[in-house]
Amino acid sequence: MAQPYADTIACIRKSTAEMRDLQRGAMDLDAPGTEARLEQTVRELQARVDEQQAALEQLRSSSHVDIQQVAYASGNPRDKLKQLRAVTAAYTGLTTVAPFLPSKDSMLPALLAARALQQNIRGTKQAIASAEAQITANGALLKQEESNLHDANLIEKALRDRTVRLEAQIEDRSQKAPAQLAKELIAAKRAEKKRHDEETQRLGDALNDFVDNYLSAMLAAEELGGPVVGDMLNVENETLAAGFTKKGKAKATKKLVSGKTRQRRIDQIWGSKIAVEEEEEAPLTEAEAADAEMRELIGILFKTLTGPGGGRAYHQLERDSAASRFLIRAKIAQFHPKDAQKLRLIDFGRELDD
Incomplete structure (x- = not known):
């Protein structure tokens, strides 16, 4: 039963090692060029952040609306309706604007992919450790159950043999006269007493x-x-x-x-x-x-x-x-x-x- 789990874990480990090798190979192709592209990506992101910050400051200075106040829904139904219309208009306007995309030579997609891959690898390792612990516990439980089954089979066999012997004795006794049964019982008791006496004498000596x-x-x-x-x-x-x-x-x-x-x-x-x-x-x-x-x-x-x-x-x-x-x-x-x-x-x- 444990073989399929072992094969699955082996495949997961193999895939993880292959992904790690691919990631390492992709990141080590051109170290100086990669560093320059990373710096360029950081500058682009910083410029985008500065641009958005400037737009936010301009919006704050040109508007007399309290941002902290409009961030929550108003209790007045009319004001709340105005807020909803403003939010709807904002989303409608944003859908027509092209989203910000990094440049062609940007390292941002590779960094995002590397982060996602690293998270997947970390989660896979945790899943492997959890699966191994579960397999070990199930293996110990399986051994215990196999031992219990073996004992149960031995007990069942002994009971069957005992039942067969008792049935044979009952059948044999039913075919004999009471006097014959009494003689055999007396002879068996005497033989048993003789054995006990001999064993007692041996142990005493x-x-x-x-x-x-x-x-x-x-x-x-x-x-x-x-x-x-x-x-x-x-x-x-x-x-x-x-x-x-x-x-x-x-x-x-x-x-x-x-x-x-x-x-x-x-x-x-x-x-x-x-x-x-x-x-x-x-x-x-x-x-x-x-x-x-x-x-x-x-x-x-x-x-x-x-x-x-x-x-x-x-x-x-x-x-x-x-x-x-x-x-x-x-x-x-x-x-x-x-x-x-x-x-x-x-x-x-x-x-x-x-």
Whole structure:
């Protein structure tokens, strides 16, 4: 659609360039002669102006009529009629007088033509700019409409396919007995549940691996006063054992920290309920304690989400931990609007705000 407009603009530009070249060529043929002719034309026009000025002054001196007064129509009907007759007589007299024409060698016609041509060129340029802006706007609108049409065609195709599938399902069900339909529905639900269980198990294993291998050490570092989760990716056990300064920098690991000191610190932060299993003899490290807290918190939040509250119930936090803060920053959980000690997982199957 934009091609005809582009061709029109190209023709206008070509014509404008040709007229500009012709004008430039005509004016540059003989510069000295042209200047002399211009001076002669100016003298002729000045002489004509002086002549008309002298005639006007003679008319003013010989007439006792106030020109300012007769310039407007009189309120008296008789005077107004006289004015009209005088104007009619003046026009009648002027029609018999030959109009003033410049001499044969005058530059006045060329100047008038050049001025008209310049005005036409200026107007053409403005029209071209306006047409280009309109074409650009129409092109953007055309692209938007084409995109909308493409989306509408995709939606229409999807609806048609969906309609065909539903009609086929209805026809297939109408030819089967209710008992057969019930068996197929039960089998489909069992298969779907199996797939969901397998996917849940896979995602749970991936989450456990992520928490165990990457997240637990970073959570422990944040709990010990170190950088926020994500700012320090590789956190070693020696770094966690040494701790962090008040500015969040890792302390030097030259001096070893005793096991009792580490255990006391772990008990103070994570609590003594985070304990090792009976068959394990080695005490928990800071990363393992953070790992156990994160697993426990996620488990509690899952039970709260699937519990009797229907996804609206909140879990009461015992303390503000790095694990809860990480779940908030990751947009996995949300605080209660009026209580920052209550937390729940975001149910992505419904709106955020119930």
